[in-house]
Amino acid sequence: MNHSPFSFAFLQGAITPTHIAEIVQQNAAMLTLGAHSLFLGQVRADEKENGSITAIEYTCYAEMATAQIQKIITLHSTQYALKSVFIYHSIGTVAIGEICLCVAVGAAHRKEAIEACQSIVESIKKEVPIWGREIINESTSIWKTNHFSSSQ
Amino acid sequence: MNRHKIIAFGIIAEKIGKTEFYLENIATTQALKEKLYNQYPFLQTLTFSIAIDHEILQEELTLEENQEIALLPPFSGG
Numbered sequence: 408m409n410h411s412p413f414s415f416a417f418l419q420g421a422i423t424p425t426h427i428a429e430i431v432q433q434n435a436a437m438l439t440l441g442a443h444s445l446f447l448g449q450v451r452a453d454e455k456e457n458g459s460i461t462a463i464e465y466t467c468y469a470e471m472a473t474a475q476i477q478k479i480i481t482l483h484s485t486q487y488a489l490k491s492v493f494i495y496h497s498i499g500t501v502a503i504g505e506i507c508l509c510v511a512v513g514a515a516h517r518k519e520a521i522e523a524c525q526s527i528v529e530s531i532k533k534e535v536p537i538w539g540r541e542i543i544n545e546s547t548s549i550w551k552t553n554h555f556s557s558s559q
Numbered sequence: 560m561n562r563h564k565i566i567a568f569g570i571i572a573e574k575i576g577k578t579e580f581y582l583e584n585i586a587t588t589q590a591l592k593e594k595l596y597n598q599y600p601f602l603q604t605l606t607f608s609i610a611i612d613h614e615i616l617q618e619e620l621t622l623e624e625n626q627e628i629a630l631l632p633p634f635s636g637g
Contacts, residue, residue: 472636
């Protein structure tokens with residue numbers, strides 16, 4: 408694991424509970440940190456016209472995505488005085504029920520942690536060149552679309 | 560003569576059937592778009608962004624040698 412408290416990685420396939428536990432462990436060494444805010448995105452078995460989703464296959468424009476996420480981390484770290492930010496996004500296939508996005512924010516107090524976490528998740532969905540293809544079965548898939556209404 | 564490598568992602572790569580191709584003699588981003596719409600008419604009905612060296616194009620520019628041009632459909636990470 409990267410030992411910078413501000414880090415991002417693409418992971419092949421699902422993000423595991425072990426990855427998330429390691430973040431909590433790493434924050435334990437930061438004695439000015441008083442609040443963790445954690446967002447986990449999980450692949451839903453949404454019903455579509457031709458059946459229900461069984462997995463999402465993620466692709467990205469790696470160099471640009473990495474640069475965009477680093478910008479998002481820098482911006483939020485400054486704005487919210489964050490102590491740590493760990494971001495994982497899956498690449499490749501993630502099955503329903505598995506985790507595809509992890510945003511873990513550490514701050515001195517809850518308000519900064521919660522607000523920054525929410526804003527980072529929104530920024531990732533809007534500003535980072537990653538694409539999800541929702542797999543129904545071997546011959547059917549749909550390009551995922553992100554929505555930005557209050558229900559998302 | 561200039562020659563630019565164009566890389567495509569997501570639904571654009573799927574529809575054109577490749578992830579990269581080359582266009583010749585495009586001096587500006589306007590010329591790039593005209594050539595793209597001419598070669599791949601479906602792009603006129605699709606929402607997409609163009610990134611030049613990892614920056615989303617906000618205003619029309621003169622293209623330079625060795626710039627990385629990318630065609631990006633709406634992002635759907637997370």
